[in-house]
Amino acid sequence: MIRIYNTLTRTTEPLVTNEAGKVGLYVCGMTVYDYCHIGHARAMMAFDVVVRHLRRRGQQVNFVRNHTDVDDKIINRAREADVAPLELSAHFIRELDADLDSVGLLRPTLAPQVSQHIPEVITMIEALVRKGHAYSADNGDVYFSIESFAGYGKLSGRRVDDLREGARVAVEASKRHPGDFALWKAAPDAADLGWDAPFGRGRPGWHIECSAMAARHLGDSFDIHGGGIDLVFPHHENEIAQAECASGHEPFARTWMHNGHLTLVDAGGDPVKMSKSLGNVVQIRDIVARVPAEALRLMYVGTHYRSPLPFSDAGLGDALSVLDRVYLARETLDDVVARGVSAPLDELPETAREANRLAAGFVERFDQSMDEDFNSAAAIGHFFELVRAINRFGNDKKARARGADALRPALAAFDAVADVFGIAALSPNAYFDEAKVKRLRAQGRSVEAVDTLVAERTAARNAKEWARADALRVELDAQGIAVMDSPGGSTWRVRVDA
Ligand SMILES: [Zn+2]
Incomplete structure (x- = not known):
């Protein structure tokens, strides 16, 4: 009801x-x-x-x-x-x-x-x-x-x-x-x-x-x-x-x-009037140029619709970090469930059992929160708990190797959240590609410069110049760039700490 x-x-x-x-x-x-x-x-x-x-x-x-x-x-x-x-x-x-x-x-x-x-x-x-x-x-x-x-x-x-x-x-x-x-x-x-x-x-x-x-x-x-x-x-x-x-x-x-109401707050947390004469009106297009749009959605649903919403750059940054973790979890789900290798729950590590336990009944809890005057703040709270569990699962090699059945119930949770909040709706690759470009641009850094470093590292690897390849990897790592090698080549992202 x-x-x-x-x-x-x-x-x-x-x-x-x-x-x-x-x-x-x-x-x-x-x-x-x-x-x-x-x-x-x-x-x-x-x-x-x-x-x-x-x-x-x-x-x-x-x-x-x-x-x-x-x-x-x-x-x-x-x-x-x-x-x-x-x-x-x-x-x-x-x-x-x-x-x-x-x-x-x-x-x-x-x-x-x-x-x-x-x-x-x-x-x-x-x-x-x-x-x-x-x-x-x-x-x-x-x-x-x-x-x-x-x-x-x-x-x-x-x-x-x-x-x-x-x-x-x-x-x-x-x-x-x-x-x-x-x-x-x-x-x-x-x-x-x-x-x-x-x-x-x-x-x-x-x-x-x-x-x-x-x-x-x-x-x-x-x-x-x-x-x-x-x-x-x-x-x-x-x-x-x-x-x-x-x-x-x-x-x-x-x-x-x-x-x-939404209230703009400054870095010190004090409310500031948003007005044309102060030149601080933040338009939707300003936000979407800086971050993937779902970060804004995530920020809004984190507060009950009837409560005042303080809006700050820090808050938007936090929402973006959380969204990164949501997509890391989505990636783990896609990867593990698609591979489909399963073992009985009691043979899997605790990380797998925990993700399985939290996913059971998630959709009911989510709907209950939303049914009660659209309490998105409570609903997203349940979801974050699950996301954290999935990411612990994702970091556990043993869970990843044989945890498809254990993780499958969490997919339904993602579908429910994507449906209602309009988040986690992209493919992880599409999301991380968009996020990295916008992040680097916002920091005044160049995507091309990173591409060049990654290409140099690939060339070094192909030429079996291992010391040079390693040095380049260390340099990229210091810049917060994670390089992923696969048979199809190397790709990169801005590193996300799960
Ligand atoms: Zn009217």
């Missing part, structure tokens, strides 16, 4: 869906006016793992994640760049898809854009006006009246009365209550981005798009709505108000899931 923490009820509840075996999931996507950074990636990754695990547990997930392609930030950026707003957003949707693909994110079932759902938005606003939940103000905007909805505040715990305090008078001018928010922003000038509507030419406010698109694609009352914790108020509170008032159905979404 899958249980999920529901922000709406503030409790962890069994997953109940409208239709057994099917999950309708809406996740707020990005406003597309720039590249995706590691903060955005946290939300994307959190729900990627949620979708993967739900599917692994046999649920058919209809996963909808929108692109906000109409927004003041987009319009301003487009003006600076002297392009049409929808041209700019189309460009950044393509870039976003490329970035998310590069870190192994599954594409949503559907990725609706607000610019293609204007009729749905207008219909919803018309219903809200008709039912007395919205009004046209003298500035041409249409606002939602939060006092018209008794349920306002049920998600965030805010009270309508409290929202009146501290509001700026200037903002209040056209509104009946300072907490009222724009459903439609007037754009009378034909040169500005806008659409004709019964209440005047304009464009949708931010909140309405998610209500309209979720209702359009998942229905008036669907299963799970997700997003970052910063969206609880006002965005999600407003989504509920619009949707429930327009349709007359509640709840709009039965379960509300929110992921915790």
